[in-house]
Amino acid sequence: MIVGIIGAGASGMAAALEAAQNENTQVILWERQARVGRKLQATGNGRCNLTNMNVRPRIEYPDAAPWAYHGTSPGFAKHALLHYGAENTRQWFLRLGLYTVAEESGRVYPFSDQANSVVDVLRFALEKPNIRLLCGREVKKVVKKDGIFAVTDNEETVTCDRVIVACGGIAGSKLGGTMSGYQILRSLGHRCTKLRPALVQLKSDWSGCQALKGVRTQCWATILRDGKPVAQSRGELQFTEYGISGPVIFEISRDVCQEKGEWVCRLDLLPGFHEEDLEYELFRRKNTNLSSDDLLTGILHNRLGRVISKAAGVKAGGFVRDIPDDVLREVCRLVMEFDIHLTEPMGMDSAQVTAGGILTDEFDPNTMESKLVPGLYACGEVLDIDGKCGGYNLQWAWSSGRLAGTCAGKETQ
Numbered sequence: 001m002i003v004g005i006i007g008a009g010a011s012g013m014a015a016a017l018e019a020a021q022n023e024n025t026q027v028i029l030w031e032r033q034a035r036v037g038r039k040l041q042a043t044g045n046g047r048c049n050l051t052n053m054n055v056r057p058r059i060e061y062p063d064a065a066p067w068a069y070h071g072t073s074p075g076f077a078k079h080a081l082l083h084y085g086a087e088n089t090r091q092w093f094l095r096l097g098l099y100t101v102a103e104e105s106g107r108v109y110p111f112s113d114q115a116n117s118v119v120d121v122l123r124f125a126l127e128k129p130n131i132r133l134l135c136g137r138e139v140k141k142v143v144k145k146d147g148i149f150a151v152t153d154n155e156e157t158v159t160c161d162r163v164i165v166a167c168g169g170i171a172g173s174k175l176g177g178t179m180s181g182y183q184i185l186r187s188l189g190h191r192c193t194k195l196r197p198a199l200v201q202l203k204s205d206w207s208g209c210q211a212l213k214g215v216r217t218q219c220w221a222t223i224l225r226d227g228k229p230v231a232q233s234r235g236e237l238q239f240t241e242y243g244i245s246g247p248v249i250f251e252i253s254r255d256v257c258q259e260k261g262e263w264v265c266r267l268d269l270l271p272g273f274h275e276e277d278l279e280y281e282l283f284r285r286k287n288t289n290l291s292s293d294d295l296l297t298g299i300l301h302n303r304l305g306r307v308i309s310k311a312a313g314v315k316a317g318g319f320v321r322d323i324p325d326d327v328l329r330e331v332c333r334l335v336m337e338f339d340i341h342l343t344e345p346m347g348m349d350s351a352q353v354t355a356g357g358i359l360t361d362e363f364d365p366n367t368m369e370s371k372l373v374p375g376l377y378a379c380g381e382v383l384d385i386d387g388k389c390g391g392y393n394l395q396w397a398w399s400s401g402r403l404a405g406t407c408a409g410k411e412t413q
Contacts (some may be wrong), residue, residue: 002026003408004151004160007181008138009035010168010394011124011380011401018405019164020131025409027131028160030153032138032178036126038120039168039175044392048115051091051174051398054106055086068392070254071384072193076360078369080399089398096121104209106237106389142184144373162375162408163369166401168352169381170195173298177348182358186391189372191359193384196258197351199250199393202265203343204243208307212239213237215301222316224339226261234271239304244340250389254355256345264340269300269335271310285320286328292318295331353393357384368404380406 003019005012008031016029055068062136069077084092090100090108110117123263137153142163144150149160156293167181182192213375215238222232235248244265257263270278282295290297296305310316312330314323322338348354360383362371370376380398387393 001162001411002028002158002160003162003405004149004158004162005029005166005405006142007031007166007168007380007382008133008135009166009168009380010037010040010397011168011404012164013037013126014398014401015164015166015377015405015408016131017122017125018402019409020128021406022409023130024411025130027128027409028151028158029131029133030137030151031133031135032180033176034136036123036133036135038179039172040394041115041119042111042175043115046115047109048118049107049391049394050100050118051086051089051395052106052299053086053102054126054390055392055395069374069386069396070198070355071357071360073360074385076363076365076383077380077385077396077400079365080403081395084399084402086160086395089395091361092120092398092402093118096125104159105390117293139180139184142188142250144188144376147375149375150240154270156410160291164377164379164404164408165382166404167382169357170348171200171351171354171381173349177354179190181378185358185378185382186199188370188376190362190370190378193356193359195348195354196255196358197345197348197353198254198355198386199352199389200204200253200350201240201245202243202249202253202256203346204265205343206243206339206340208311209243209340210241211307212303213241215239215304217269217301217304218271219248220271221252222229222266222268223252223256223342224262224264224266225259231256238268239261242346243342245365245373247389250352253345255387257342257379258345265340265342267338267340269304269338273336274286274335275332278335282320282328282332283325286323288320290320292316292320292323295320295323296335300335308338310337352389353386354381357382357386360384367407368400369407370395375408377404377408 020027141152149163155279233251236246238246368377380397
């Protein structure tokens with residue numbers, strides 16, 4: 001039996017390794033780029049946050065969706081995540097030769113702290129006699145006729161008994177994001193939702209972002225649409241030339257500015273502190289010779305403190321003792337509640353993950369097999385499942401890929 005797998009990213013390599021467990025199964029793995037796992041190698045700023053120990057679907061509620069995942073039907077992901085969870089993934093990688101370490105946050109990284117280590121152990125594991133890896137070969141068309149799939153790439157047409165589409169999403173096209181998975185599955189009768197960026201930077205027309213470019217700060221960030229909160233998270237924010245970025249923004253960026261309305265990111269720049277305590281400290285500083293430029297020194301990043309002070313009406317070059325009381329109170333308010341107007345997310349090239357994808361209702365969550373085309377499977381980001389920041393999307397790739405590979409690799413079903 002021949003199983004063809006299109007895409008040698010995280011889910012595709014996982015699928016190939018599981019399908020190849022059956023020695024009577026011949027696996028052909030296509031990768032359109034010159035090497036496998038290029039996008040994987042860039043994740044987590046080159047560290048590869050490969051899973052999260054907090055991936056725990058609620059077993060007691062069979063119909064409940066995994067809390068960290070999104071999609072038209074996020075509950076679709078539950079079966080794969082239960083059978084191939086975070087600890088199972090760590091043990092799987094250990095068998096492949098990769099040592100991992102879990103941080104207090106639940107994020108899991110290779111012990112080497114290098115994404116290369118993850119790609120290397122997968123690459124070495126693919127060196128099996130029943131796995132044929134075809135790099136630099138882009139699949140152009142898949143056709144099923146008389147129960148057999150004809151897979152055509154840029155060099156030849158190969159026949160397969162079963163096919164797994166693991167092409168990934170359109171996000172991060174410079175690292176391998178592509179439309180081909182959607183196009184192949186559409187050509188076989190499947191439908192696709194609207195595609196949009198997730199885990200992405202957000203643009204702002206506020207000029208202060210340029211002045212603060214490169215500044216990082218811990219904060220509570222809340223996304224407001226027409227004054228109503230729609231998402232919030234706590235973590236590190238980074239100001240960029242175009243707007244705001246960082247883990248806390250990736251966490252809440254999904255669907256921001258996708259609909260009409262006034263979109264704002266409200267920042268609490270002193271999470272865990274009370275406004276009256278900050279007010280007490282700033283009024284205490286009126287009894288010193290401190291420059292007004294240094295009003296928030298020791299509290300916020302110097303550049304950020306000056307921008308906030310200026311926005312509140314503090315005049316540069318003076319002394320804190322001369323700042324009017326109402327202006328000091330406005331500084332306190334802005335530190336705890338600073339609004340940044342948002343215009344749009346950065347594009348798909350900048351996104352880490354694609355929101356949306358092929359409708360999961362057309363697949364069996366227990367096998368990842370198509371309900372429309374027997375013998376056709378899909379896994380990973382090409383499907384309409386995306387997770388929160390912190391290793392959840394890679395865990396979905398491992399889980400769905402391994403499930404698809406296991407089921408497709410069986411001789412009888």
